[in-house]
Amino acid sequence: MKTPKSIEPLVRDGLVDEVLRPLKSGKEAAVYVVLSEGEIRCAKVYKEVNQRGFHKQAQYQEGRKVRNSRQARAMEKNTRFGRKQQEEVWQNAEVDALYRLASAGVRVPQPYNFVEGVLLMELVTDEHGSAAPRLNDLELSREQALEYHGLLIKEVVRMLCAGLVHGDLSEYNILVDANGPVIIDLPQAVDAAANNNAARMLERDVDNLADYFGRFAPELLKTEYGKEIWKLYESGDLTPQVELTGRFEASTKVADVRSIMREINDARDEAIQRRYEHED
Numbered sequence: 001m002k003t004p005k006s007i008e009p010l011v012r013d014g015l016v017d018e019v020l021r022p023l024k025s026g027k028e029a030a031v032y033v034v035l036s037e038g039e040i041r042c043a044k045v046y047k048e049v050n051q052r053g054f055h056k057q058a059q060y061q062e063g064r065k066v067r068n069s070r071q072a073r074a075m076e077k078n079t080r081f082g083r084k085q086q087e088e089v090w091q092n093a094e095v096d097a098l099y100r101l102a103s104a105g106v107r108v109p110q111p112y113n114f115v116e117g118v119l120l121m122e123l124v125t126d127e128h129g130s131a132a133p134r135l136n137d138l139e140l141s142r143e144q145a146l147e148y149h150g151l152l153i154k155e156v157v158r159m160l161c162a163g164l165v166h167g168d169l170s171e172y173n174i175l176v177d178a179n180g181p182v183i184i185d186l187p188q189a190v191d192a193a194a195n196n197n198a199a200r201m202l203e204r205d206v207d208n209l210a211d212y213f214g215r216f217a218p219e220l221l222k223t224e225y226g227k228e229i230w231k232l233y234e235s236g237d238l239t240p241q242v243e244l245t246g247r248f249e250a251s252t253k254v255a256d257v258r259s260i261m262r263e264i265n266d267a268r269d270e271a272i273q274r275r276y277e278h279e280d
Contacts, residue, residue, distance in 0.1 A: 006045045007032065009116050016043065016120070023123075023131060028187060033131070036120060041112065044119040046091050094187040095119060097164055104162035105240075106155055107182045127178040135181065135212070136171035145216035151180050152209055153225050156202070158240045160233055164189050165198045169205035171212040192233065199230045224248040 003011055003019050010016040016034045023031040023042055032043045091114075098111040098121065110122040124132040140148070152174070159166060166189055173185035192198045206226035214221035223246035231248065232238040 004030075004032065004045065006116070006118055007034070007043055010043065010113070010118055010120065013115065015113050015115065019043070028185070033123060034120070036112070040123050041120060042109075042123040044121065046117045046119075091117060091119075091187065093189055094185075097186040097189040100162055101159060101164065101183075101186075104158055106158050106162065107180070108186070109182065109184060124175045124177050124182045124184070126176075132175040132177045132182065134172060135174040135176055138176060140213075140216045142217045145213040145220070148176070148181055149209060149213040149217070149220055152183075153206070153229075153244065154240070155181070155183060156206060156209075156225075157229060157238065157242060157244075159183075160192055160202065160229065161238060161240050163192050165192050165195075165202045166205050167201045170208040202226055202230055 001019055001021060007016055007019055016036050017038075018035040020033045020035060020040070023033050025031070027047075029047055030045045032045065034041055034043045036043075095111060095114045098108055098119075101108045102110055109124055111119065112122070113120040126132045135148070156166070156169070166183065166186065168185065168188050169183065173183070175182045175184055190198055190201060192202070195201075203226035206229065210220045210223055210225070225244060225246050227248035227250075228244055228246065229238065232242060
């Protein structure tokens with residue numbers, strides 16, 4: 001097929017030998033099957049900045065690093081330059097997440113290169129070598145649902161141990177190859193430690209999994225893995241090898257407000273005393 005203009009730089013650089021066919025096109029990007037370095041891979045072409053809804057991205061962008069204060073100001077003011085920089089940060093978030101998660105052993109497509117808005121990565125295939133189906137396209141038995149759910153909960157834990165929350169995990173961005181689920185579509189991935197929405201996003205991701213797999217295994221609808229996982233993360237006890245129960249008990253301990261206020265007042269008085277001593 002004719003090479004899309006966006007992939008021409010990769011052809012010139014020798015990263016892509018031939019564009020074989022389109023694979024899919026969505027709101028965020030168009031994906032093509034390509035021949036690259038003798039292997040069948042895919043090229044994800046991010047759509048133009050003016051085709052994206054930045055107002056929906058604010059909660060995901062909290063905590064993301066930018067190059068300098070000029071870039072940050074432009075993004076905040078939503079200028080033309082700012083929108084371009086915002087798009088660059090959005091794209092780089094997926095690239096960075098893929099490299100970090102692949103290194104951590106999470107089942108994501110292996111990234112190879114990122115050039116001028118085009119991400120070259122592994123084509124996830126089924127046992128016949130065809131593009132792997134999305135999870136929502138499969139009809140599962142109860143046993144398969146329980147197995148895949150268990151595998152994906154472990155992947156969510158592994159991701160969080162690597163410092164990331166997917167932020168939009170559902171049956172629509174999970175592929176299934178011969179070895180099980182593979183997580184895709186990560187431009188909205190957030191830094192768990194730097195984004196105040198991370199806990200809520202993690203719980204939503206896990207609830208999405210329970211809702212989907214609960215169609216085939218209803219007992220999963222009663223689980224609370226999201227709250228359990230986040231509690232372990234906050235306490236520093238979360239590891240990829242952790243044994244989860246799917247149960248969560250909220251703390252019933254009442255905060256000792258008087259004690260807290262006493263500590264605050266004591267700290268204030270000490271600060272005032274130090275200031276006076278310094279002035280003397």
